[in-house]
Amino acid sequence: MTDSxxxxxxxxxxxxxxxxYGDRCFADVTESALSLLSDEFNRELPDDAFGDLLNGEVDNVVLLVLDGLGLDQWNRLNRQVPFFESFEEFGELSPLxxxxxxxTAAAITTLHTGLLPAEHGLLGWHQYFRDIEASIQTLPFLLEDGTRVHDAHPLANARELFAGEAIYGAAESAGIDTHVAQPERIANSASSQLTTAGADTNGYWNVADMAVTVRDTLADAEGPTHVTAYVPNVDHIAHITGTEQDRYDAQARMVTEAVRTGLVEELDAETAERTALLVTADHGHTNVDQSEQVDLxxxxxxxxxxxxxxGEPIPPVGGPRNVQFHVEDGRVEELRSYLExxxxxxxxxxxxxxxxxxFGENEVEPSEMFExxxxxxxxxxxxxxMWYHGDEKIGVHxxxxxAEMLVPFAAARISDLQE
Incomplete structure (x- = not known):
């Protein structure tokens, strides 16, 4: 196993x-997970990341995505959180x-499409839509002031959020029954409908409800089944408190205990023997002092x-830690010199x-959307x-x-985690 x-x-x-990219990257997780169920998909991640899963039959895969749980925090909490500790003892943990x-906007679009950012073209939470001459918040599809884009611009097309299609249609064509579990409040958003197209989408009320929903899905499965379960709770608390507070630790324990007690421990033994549980994150967090914020x-x-x-300047887009500038011809070096x-x-x-x-390997063909x-x-x-308006988050990415770029990839057979 490669270490961090x-x-x-x-x-x-x-x-x-x-x-x-193409080595040990979050971008390769979904296709690699599907490869456990069908030869139609490439295993882009190295075999050693899957441990013993490759030595026996796998009929079901659960891909649990804990938004914002970086590798640093997994390693810090691994002896305090039984769920993490069980992977350390009975599974395989690799860094990506x-x-x-x-x-989240770029990474979750990659998760659901299998495309790199240069291919899908969604490059951050904030993007400038030239058709409406406005910067928007992409995944909730809101203007920067919180107004729904369609309320202000009825002809705006959410299909312009990203290029490409969800990977689930291809999975279904390969004979894999696909499901996505995500919070009810986002399950029917414009972006979610696009990114999860082709999968059976289940909106859940809380993480305990999600764990039981996933367990029931596996128990009812009649063929190869892939479930993506997305949990944003850790990310939310990290933004508010940072990653080194008791409330962050409590949230991580709450989320993982719900999965451990509601899914892992309660899944019947026969199904557990045939089910792989993969756990990863789209990014980690770094903690910042907002008083040092750069004024753009x-x-x-x-x-x-x-x-x-x-006639107004096109605002910087991307995000506070991922700032993207559209610059007048001939003035890039001027702006760069000032910033540096x-x-x-x-x-x-x-x-x-x-x-x-x-934004993607050199051999990748960038989409027109990216261009x-x-x-x-x-x-x-x-x-x-670095931002041009106030943002009071402590944990950022x-x-x-x-801390932001390294994430865990844990793999185990659920039956092994039940020991």
Missing amino acids: DDLLDSYAEDGFVFPA TSVYPSE SVPEVQDTLQTGED ANHDVLTLDREEYTERGL RRAPDLVAVHKETV GGMTP
Whole structure:
């Protein structure tokens, strides 16, 4: 098994971690999980990440995605959380990198489509939609002030959120019954309907309800079955408290105990023997001091930006740790020089981030959607947030620190976890 130091040796540079696409990356999780059920899918992750799962029959796969649970926090809590400890003893734990940006919008779109950000083109929580001349919050499909996009712009098309299709149609064609469990409040959102198309979607009230729903799905399965269970609770508390508070630890214990007691311990022995449980996360978090927030509303930044048809600068997009600029022709170096002279940032222009495969491996063909949205300059701060309006979160992500970029991938047969 590769450990996190090996991964950092290969993909870290001056404290910034680049995605391990095609090697050990969150982007490869879904197709690799489906490969346990059908040869139609490639096992992109190395065999050693699956431990003993490859030595016996697997009829069902549960892919549990704990939004925001970075590898640092798994390792810190592994002796305090029975669920984590059981994987350490009876399963296999491997480090992966997130995609870039290490944000839910980009990573969860990758999860459900199997496409890299350069292919699906959804590059952050905040994106500028040129058709409506506005920046939006992508997954909830809201304007920045919280107004529903369709209320303000009835002709706006949610299909413009990303390119490509959900992977579940291909899975169903391969004879795999696919299910997605996610909170009821997001299950029917415009983005969720697109990303989970082809799967049987189950909205749940709380994590205990989700665990029982997944257990019932497995018990009723009549053929190869894949369940993606998405849990945002850890991410939510990390934003509020950071990752080193009792409330964060309590949330992690609550979520994992619901899964352990509601799914793992209660699944019948015969089904448990044939079911793989894979646990991962889309990103981790780094804790920041909001008083050190970088102000991007200054003229040195705003005056370099492209303008929309209304004459106003197109705002930086992406997120506070993943800042993407659309810059006037000939002014990229001016903006870069200002940012690097005044802040501890990594900046990459389009040629550089393409060469480094930041949004996807070099051999990947970028989509037309990506080409329309590709920033002229990317800036990632080493320690704090960069944004043009207030944001009071303590735990943040989207950037390239090890805390944000390294995530766990745990694999075990449920019957082994019942011992």
